[in-house]
Amino acid sequence: MAAALGCRAPCRTGWLPTLQIVRHAKSVTRHWKAMHFERQKLMAVTEYIAPKPAVPEKCIAPRIKAVKEENGYAKLLRLQVAETFRDSKMIAVCQHNFTPSEEMLLMKHRLRKHNIHVKFFPNEIVRPYLSVSKYKNLLPLFVGYNLMLVSPEIKVKEMLRILKNMPQINLLGACIDNTILSNQGVINYSKLPTVEITQGQVVGTLSLMASQMCGLLQHSSVHLTALLDQYIKQQSGGAGEADGKAGEGQAELGPAKSSAGL
């Protein structure tokens, strides 16, 4: 009891608290235990306050933005797009609606026979490339689901024939031999004759003029000689009418003799 209440033992050396509580709870516990109130006050008063600069650092130093590394696949696709546009003479852009895989495979096979390749590229890759290159006017076509038919040769008739059988693939436009054509333009292009025939027609038209030139130059003199011949005949015909009649009779006998002889 005396221990519980505390003992009042006078000490000569220093000051001792008047009350010493002997029975107390453990100071080191497994659960979080609140500090003594006085200790709490002391901790609050002696809390560390960090020194703040007059101008915060955020205002002085610029924010370092993380540099986004480019996707390797996007780079590869861009290279492929550039290569496709560089190496192809004929590039046709079509709208790609849903096509069953078998039909798509058949179409690819038929086109491949004529060395026409079917290419799919994302619009996000193609549009930046087109906006910088000479194919700027093809930009409006690359919206939505598209496919490209590319070929190093120009085979428009075969391509149109194959696309006629595929109602799901709609031809929007084409760039043939550095010339941008619409749907109707491609159809008209396919109806043109071949280059050799056209060249032959041009050569024929040009040589026609040259061949007619000789005739034109000689025309007047030939006409004059014909007129003179006619005049001479008329003159000689009038003078020798009598001679001519005798001559005609001889001429009649002649063929009759010859026929009898036969």
Added chain:
Amino acid sequence: MAVPKAAVVLRHVKSVMVRFCPFQTNVETTRIFLGHVNSKKARASNISCVVTTDVRHDGSEPVVDIMFADGDRLIMKGANLTAAEMLSAFNSRCIAKDLKAEEKTKKKGA
């Protein structure tokens, strides 16, 4: 692009004609609508529906002309419409026709 996920159903549609000029800049929504109409589920819902595409180069506005089986006609000029609006307009009409057809069958049954 907020395009509804609900599939296009062509059950009451006789024919769809889409006309646009691809070199213009206002044809995106019409082309998206055409893609939805030509989708796998849409084609499977009605095999006899004819979808024609008219690609021109005359600067005309993009137009979608839908002919329904009961003679109704829906013409949508897609120059200033979004794909979602076009699809919702089309779907609402299809749903209305569905309800009409259901009412008719109920009356016949009764």
